[in-house]
Amino acid sequence: MIPAMLAANPRLDRWVSFEPDGRVRIAFGRMEYGQGIATALAQIAADELDAPFASLRVVPAATGDIPDEGLTVGSMSIEFSGPAIRAACAEVRALFTAAAAGRLGCDAAELDIRDGAFLKGGQPTGLDYWSLAGEVDLARAPTGDAPLKTPDRLRVVGRNEPRLDLPAKLFGEAFLHDLSLPGLRHARVLRQPSPQARLVSLDEAAVRRAVGDVDILIDHAFVALICATEAEAARAHAAAERAARWDGVRDMDPTLSEPAALKTLPYEDFAAGAPSPGPSNRRRITATYTKPFLSHGSLGPSAGLAQFQDGKLTIWTHNQGVYPMRALAARITGLEPQAIEVIHGQGPGCYGHNGADDPPIDAALIAIRRPGAPIRVQWRREDEFGFAPVGTAMLMELTAELDASDRLVDYTAEIWNTPHTGARGTAVAESALPGYVTPPKPAQRLMPDGSRFSGGLLNATPSYDIAATRTLEHVIETPIRSSSLRSLGGAANTFAAESFIDELAEAVGQDPLAYRLAMLSDPRGRAVLTRLAAMCGWADRGAAATGRGLGLAYDRHRGRGAIVACAAQVEVDTEVRLKRLWCACDGGLIINPDGAKNQLEGGMIMAASWTLKEQVKLGGAGVASVTWDDYPILRFSEIPPVEIELLNTRDTRALGLGEVSQGPVMAAIGNAVAHALGARIRDLPMTREKIVQALLTG
Amino acid sequence: MQRKIELILNGHAVSVEAEATDSLLDVLRGPLGVSGARFGCGMAQCGSCAVLVDGEEKAACAMEVGAVAGKAVMTSEGLGTPERPHPLQAAFLELQAGQCGYCLSGILVGAKALLDRNADPNRAEIAQALDWHLCRCGVHNRILEAVALAARRMREGAPA
Numbered sequence: 016m017i018p019a020m021l022a023a024n025p026r027l028d029r030w031v032s033f034e035p036d037g038r039v040r041i042a043f044g045r046m047e048y049g050q051g052i053a054t055a056l057a058q059i060a061a062d063e064l065d066a067p068f069a070s071l072r073v074v075p076a077a078t079g080d081i082p083d084e085g086l087t088v089g090s091m092s093i094e095f096s097g098p099a100i101r102a103a104c105a106e107v108r109a110l111f112t113a114a115a116a117g118r119l120g121c122d123a124a125e126l127d128i129r130d131g132a133f134l135k136g137g138q139p140t141g142l143d144y145w146s147l148a149g150e151v152d153l154a155r156a157p158t159g160d161a162p163l164k165t166p167d168r169l170r171v172v173g174r175n176e177p178r179l180d181l182p183a184k185l186f187g188e189a190f191l192h193d194l195s196l197p198g199l200r201h202a203r204v205l206r207q208p209s210p211q212a213r214l215v216s217l218d219e220a221a222v223r224r225a226v227g228d229v230d231i232l233i234d235h236a237f238v239a240l241i242c243a244t245e246a247e248a249a250r251a252h253a254a255a256e257r258a259a260r261w262d263g264v265r266d267m268d269p270t271l272s273e274p275a276a277l278k279t280l281p282y283e284d285f286a287a288g289a290p291s292p293g294p295s296n297r298r299r300i301t302a303t304y305t306k307p308f309l310s311h312g313s314l315g316p317s318a319g320l321a322q323f324q325d326g327k328l329t330i331w332t333h334n335q336g337v338y339p340m341r342a343l344a345a346r347i348t349g350l351e352p353q354a355i356e357v358i359h360g361q362g363p364g365c366y367g368h369n370g371a372d373d374p375p376i377d378a379a380l381i382a383i384r385r386p387g388a389p390i391r392v393q394w395r396r397e398d399e400f401g402f403a404p405v406g407t408a409m410l411m412e413l414t415a416e417l418d419a420s421d422r423l424v425d426y427t428a429e430i431w432n433t434p435h436t437g438a439r440g441t442a443v444a445e446s447a448l449p450g451y452v453t454p455p456k457p458a459q460r461l462m463p464d465g466s467r468f469s470g471g472l473l474n475a476t477p478s479y480d481i482a483a484t485r486t487l488e489h490v491i492e493t494p495i496r497s498s499s500l501r502s503l504g505g506a507a508n509t510f511a512a513e514s515f516i517d518e519l520a521e522a523v524g525q526d527p528l529a530y531r532l533a534m535l536s537d538p539r540g541r542a543v544l545t546r547l548a549a550m551c552g553w554a555d556r557g558a559a560a561t562g563r564g565l566g567l568a569y570d571r572h573r574g575r576g577a578i579v580a581c582a583a584q585v586e587v588d589t590e591v592r593l594k595r596l597w598c599a600c601d602g603g604l605i606i607n608p609d610g611a612k613n614q615l616e617g618g619m620i621m622a623a624s625w626t627l628k629e630q631v632k633l634g635g636a637g638v639a640s641v642t643w644d645d646y647p648i649l650r651f652s653e654i655p656p657v658e659i660e661l662l663n664t665r666d667t668r669a670l671g672l673g674e675v676s677q678g679p680v681m682a683a684i685g686n687a688v689a690h691a692l693g694a695r696i697r698d699l700p701m702t703r704e705k706i707v708q709a710l711l712t713g
Numbered sequence: 714m715q716r717k718i719e720l721i722l723n724g725h726a727v728s729v730e731a732e733a734t735d736s737l738l739d740v741l742r743g744p745l746g747v748s749g750a751r752f753g754c755g756m757a758q759c760g761s762c763a764v765l766v767d768g769e770e771k772a773a774c775a776m777e778v779g780a781v782a783g784k785a786v787m788t789s790e791g792l793g794t795p796e797r798p799h800p801l802q803a804a805f806l807e808l809q810a811g812q813c814g815y816c817l818s819g820i821l822v823g824a825k826a827l828l829d830r831n832a833d834p835n836r837a838e839i840a841q842a843l844d845w846h847l848c849r850c851g852v853h854n855r856i857l858e859a860v861a862l863a864a865r866r867m868r869e870g871a872p873a
Contacts, residue, residue: 049813049850177809184814185802185821187790193748246732246739314753314761314815314849364813364850396754609809613852617812620851643758643847651840654853 017159020044020099024082027110028153030103031060033144039066039131042074043100044084045092046335047180049364050673051610052092054179056100058606062171063104063164065128066144073179076359078337086336088367088499090576090671093606097669105161107153114151115142166604166665173664175609180361191333191360192318196389199320200230201245203252204377204392205238206402208636209265210446214238218258225254232384236447239381245393269634271494274305274408274698277431280491285467288485291425297416300522304413304511306699308631309406310646311370311500315363316399319375321382322389328355329389330379333362334371343372343440344379347448366621368439368498370394370403376442397641402443405631405638406500407433407493409471411511421523423516423534426484428475428508433493435470435503436460443496470503474678477512478571478578479534495633502674505572506622509678510685510699513568517686518695527686528553531569537578539601542662544569544580547599550658551582560693562587566686572675577602581619581679584655587691589703591627593655596680602672605664612659615676619657622677624649626684628700718782722747723791733779737771738762740778741788749789749818753847760846763819764788770826789818792825800871801825804863805856812850820846824860832868836861 017025024030024044032040041060047053053073061068074080084096108128115133116123119140127134132143183189205217214236222229222240229251230241238259240251270276320331328350332340337357345352365371374392382390394402409432416425436457445451460468469488476484520530528548535541547567548554556565567582578601584594598615605611628647632640640646681699689695694709719728722745731740736755741747741764750773753761757772764773765787793799798806801821811817820843827834827842834842839860840853848856867873 049811051812177806178811181809181811181814182795182806184811184817185789185798185805186793186795187747187749187788187818189814190748190751192751193742195746244739244743246735246743249739312849314759314813314847315751316753362813363815366849393752396756396758613809613812613855616854617851620853621849624851642756643754644756648847648849649853651843651846651848651853651857652837654840654857657854 017157018095018098018102020082020084020095021102021157024084025156026154027103027106027157029082030100031107032153033148034072037070037145038072039064039070039144040074041071041100042081043096044082044336044338045096046076046087046359048333048362049180050614051178051607052087054176055093055606055610056096057179058171058174058176059097059101060104062169063101064108064131066131068171068176070131076337078341078357081337083338086339088335090673090675092671093669094671097606101163102157102161105163106157109161110151110153111144111147114147115140118142166667172604172606173608176607178610189361190315191331191362192315192393194320194331194360196320198388200241200243200388200390201248202239202241202378202381202390202392203248204444205240205252205255205259206398206443207236207447208261212236212261212264215260215262217255221258222251222254226251230385232381234384235449237380237444239377241381241385241390264636267494267633267635267637269632269639272307272630272633274307274410277408277410277491280494282431282489282491285469285488285490286485287466289483290485291416292483293416293425297418297425299414299416300519301412301414302515302518302697304411304514304697306409306507306510306625308408308495308497308633309500309625309629310400310631311366311403311406312646312648313363313365313369313399316394316396317362317370317374317403318391318393319378320389320391321375321378323382323386326354328379328382330355330357330375331360332357332371332375333360334375335365335368339440340372340375343442344376347376347442347445348379348383367406367500368404370399373402373443377444380444400641400646401638402496404438404496404498407435407497409504409507411508413511413515415515415519417519417523421525423479423519424482426476426481427487428512429487430471430475430504430508431489431491432471432504433491433497436499437493438496438498470499473503473505473573474508474512474570475504476574477516478540478569478574479531480536481534495637501618501621502677505674506677506681509568509570510681513570513679513682514685514695514697517566517689528567539663540569540571540578543578543599543601546660546662547580547582547597550599550660551584551597553582559690562691564687564689564691566683566688566690568679568682568686570679577670577672577675579675579679581676581683583680583683583687585684585687585691587688587706589706591684591688591701591706593623593653593684595655596623596657598657598659598676598680599662600659600672600676601662602670603663603666604669605661606669608661608664611661611672614672615659616657618674618676619680620649620654622680623684626681626699626701630700718778720781720783721785723787731778733777735778736774737764737776737778737781738773741773747788747790751815751818760819760823761816763822763846765822765826768826768829770823787822789821792821800863800866800873801860804859804866808855808859808862810852810855810859812852816846816848820856824863827860828864828867833864
């Protein structure tokens with residue numbers, strides 16, 4: 016079968032070709048942003064071609080140059096792009112092997128490839144990919160018949176190849192933010208305080224007193240200050256903020272910062288699963304968990320550039336996909352997609368849909384109104400916190416029914432959240448433009464089996480043998496621009512579910528590990544959980560309510576992805592201190608073990624920070640927490656040592672790892688805190704106030 | 714009022730026309746054309762823009778360029794090159810201590826300031842020295858280990 020991404024981009028030469036300088040040109044539609052995807056996909060390609068890894072040249076992402084694989088999201092690059100590039104390389108290998116056999120007058124089965132050269136009976140034939148490139152036409156579709164290497168023959172896959180993108184980041188110039196173009200103009204947008212706000216007036220003379228040489232662009236409520244330097248643009252923008260009068264500014268209710276407020280807002284219901292079939296004399300246990308709105312917190316505020324010349328728009332972006340950016344720019348500017356070129360550059364980690372889509376659209380809107388010079392828009396820290404989409408708050412009411420033997424036989428998750436991908440395909444600038452109408456609700460997304468896809472349902476049902484499960488999701492009209500954040504609802508759902516499983520174990524007087532193993536028949540899952548227990552010294556866990564705690568949690572991501580168990584050791588007095596974290600993971604075939612561990616650990620640290628520290632505060636006209644002082648994250652002095660083990664790494668199938676460790680680590684910390692305190696915190700983040708509250712209410 | 718400001722940038726005497734009150738970061742990234750110091754917050758809260766001024770770690774975003782006249786400013790470009798990396802850069806590469814990398818050049822110069830005053834820092838001392846630097850990807854442990862590795866190599870005589 017031809018992998019979906021290859022079927023969608025069937026021309027083989029879009030993925031692989033051989034260049035006259037002895038390099039292999041490899042292209043794929045996934046964006047590198049520090050997760051190491053370019054390196055991992057290149058390893059897959061090098062292995063399937065049997066070409067030297069060093070001979071690979073990964074094509075910089077740009078529309079027209081790379082296959083269209085949509086957005087780089089959902090931990091799906093290895094799972095979906097990996098098989099596509101692998102199959103494409105296998106097809107190419109087969110075509111070249113046939114050509115070599117033709118030249119040599121032998122059977123293709125007699126040939127082998129080493130370092131890109133064809134061998135017959137182990138001896139050089141004088142032929143290699145490059146010498147045959149002229150006679151093999153790769154402008155063709157895959158057959159679907161090319162054999163793939165078996166895992167035992169993989170040599171580059173499974174190796175710790177150093178990341179291709181890292182050196183540039185250690186020696187200065189690496190990011191889109193560093194791009195300088197001849198004649199570049201620096202611009203800032205005077206943002207509407209809130210989407211409905213109308214510009215009443217702007218005292219342009221006051222702006223010009225601050226910066227003599229400023230081009231002030233006003234179109235309806237879209238206002239831009241265009242200058243020769245970044246420093247001037249900053250001064251002009253600051254002056255314009257003081258010199259502008261708006262009306263229709265929304266007054267954001269600060270109490271909407273709390274997830275409990277989700278229940279007060281309008282929503283739409285979606286139910287799935289059969290009603291409980293069991294007898295009514297079962298023991299019922301319920302508990303409610305919450306997580307607040309979270310910021311992606313990218314370390315660098317987003318930037319973008321655009322130039323409009325001779326009817327053609329060029330955009331430079333560090334977003335999650337060049338083709339989706341082209342579609343967005345085409346919709347907003349009214350230009351034909353063919354008139355738009357999008358070039359990708361490295362950016363700060365985004366962890367989902369952060370502000371990255373916005374400055375390039377700001378720049379494009381300015382460039383079209385000021386043709387000729389390239390325009391650069393650099394968002395401020397306050398813009399990234401204040402106007403980029405946030406990850407939605409969630410409230411999870413869980414209900415369990417236990418049978419006479421205390422076994423969990425019926426599980427209901429009732430979830431309140433805003434749409435997890437709500438702001439996809441939109442830009443914050445749009446609402447300032449003339450003729451803006453609120454876009455219609457996006458069409459329902461469906462899973463391959465026809466069921467409704469919702470980010471809020473990821474991991475809503477824990478991965479155990481439970482006879483009956485159901486979900487009821489309430490999708491709320493969001494009070495604030497919200498969109499995808501690493502794992503969507505998956506992490507919060509796993510935090511809730513795996514905290515709840517510990518509460519059930521406690522309610523029936525069982526050890527949390529034993530209680531889990533008793534309802535986990537999947538041998539891969541059992542292996543992971545058992546290994547984790549050994550790593551963290553579970554057998555010596557000790558008594559509860561001593562101020563020191565050990566907790567664990569388990570999840571199979573989305574019920575079919577990587578299998579992860581995490582443990583946390585904490586000390587709690589007036590705050591939670593992380594002492595150690597552990598992770599055991601079966602992610603199937605591992606392409607780059609060091610890269611896999613880096614992703615898993617990064618996910619754990621980020622989620623530990625969510626668990627202990629983070630909450631977006633609403634207020635004013637929208638987001639009130641717009642500096643790092645308002646939005647603290649975990650710091651170096653608060654980071655515990657982390658130990659990670661990978662299991663089953665030569666499996667046939669590779670699974671995504673970018674967002675699988677968050678949920679388990681959040682629940683492991685929650686369970687460790689409950690063990691330390693003898694009381695449970697169900698609302699994130701676990702601040703001093705929550706610790707006091709938990710101790711008071713027991 | 715633009716004026717000529719002279720300073721030593723990464724070991725070389727340079728002069729630049731700027732307002733004395735312009736932020737050092739804007740002048741470095743703009744007319745001086747070095748990109749190692751990165752814009753992160755503009756409020757000295759994240760460490761992305763860290764530079765050394767006469768050997769002392771400073772947030773370039775919160776410093777006026779007029780204040781560095783006649784002084785020595787070092788950005789990550791002043792540490793080493795791909796051909797001749799500083800032991801810190803070599804250790805960060807060896808341990809793959811980075812993901813998105815946006816925080817790294819600030820952290821590198823912060824680590825250099827630490828190693829200049831303490832050749833053998835323990836984990837807690839490294840963490841304390843880097844504590845104002847934010848890393849969002851969660852690479853802290855690798856960074857702490859890379860700084861310790863570089864310190865060991867330098868004590869063993871690796872040229873810095």
